Amino acid sequence: MEQLLNAFQNATQAGLQNIAAALDQFSKGVAEEIARAKPRAIAASEDDEQLPLDVALFDSAPTVAVPKHAKFVALQEIGHRFLMTAEGVFVEVRRPWAHIIQRLDWTRDSTAKSTGPIPPYGTVEEKVEFAFGRLGSALQELQAFAAEARAALPNEYAAWIIWDAQKQKLQYRPLPATSATPGSITFDRPALAEHESLAIDLHSHGDSAAFFSPTDDADDAGEVKIAGVFGGLGAGSEPDVAFRLCVLGMFIPLKVPAAAIFKQPQEA
CATH class of the missing domain: 1.20.5 (Single alpha-helices involved in coiled-coils or other helix-helix interfaces)
Known part of the structure; x- marks a missing residue:
């Protein structure tokens, strides 16, 4: 047992x-x-019937990010892939007899005709779209700033125009200066609620011309906003403005006629 x-x-x-x-x-x-x-990093809906074709293309020549802090690991298998770097797009090729990493020509010069490999992806149109529509929707706020900037002469003046996502509207917000002179202004950035975000950043140059200085370039780098400068605000001067869209260090000029903001009274 x-x-x-x-x-x-x-x-x-x-x-x-x-x-x-x-x-x-x-x-x-x-x-x-x-x-x-695991889904690939493809900007498409997962239920799109054509997605498997893009997945196959992605797998045949994937795009990977080159690490900034970790050690870069080279491609081990036979094939090629595209490398996203801080200096542009590179192609990495592995063959039994060679390992090659080269920057793609068209990332140096967008007008140059490509003679090398092109990532097997689609194209997209450039786009600038504001939730509030055209910049002219902020005309009332821009005119309010012009009046207050003139009142602050000879010193510079600053204000923000905030986008309120709850109310779906723009709101004007003057910025009390900690220091203001005819050539500079400093202020404490106001705290914003979760539903608020900076849309338009304004400052004046007093009676000087409207332009973006190296200091403005440094201040605007890394932000996403519309920046505006008002100049020629003194008596007898011709007002002018300069506007640009700031996108993480890239500056896109915006055409805004000063006459639309500084309306002259009609002659009788």
């Missing part, structure tokens, strides 16, 4: 070990399948 009991216990233990091994293998298989099914 004791021998039978020992045999049963040994068989049971061996069975449990086999089950555990099978479960472990199953878990690894599921994890690998999930990793293979």
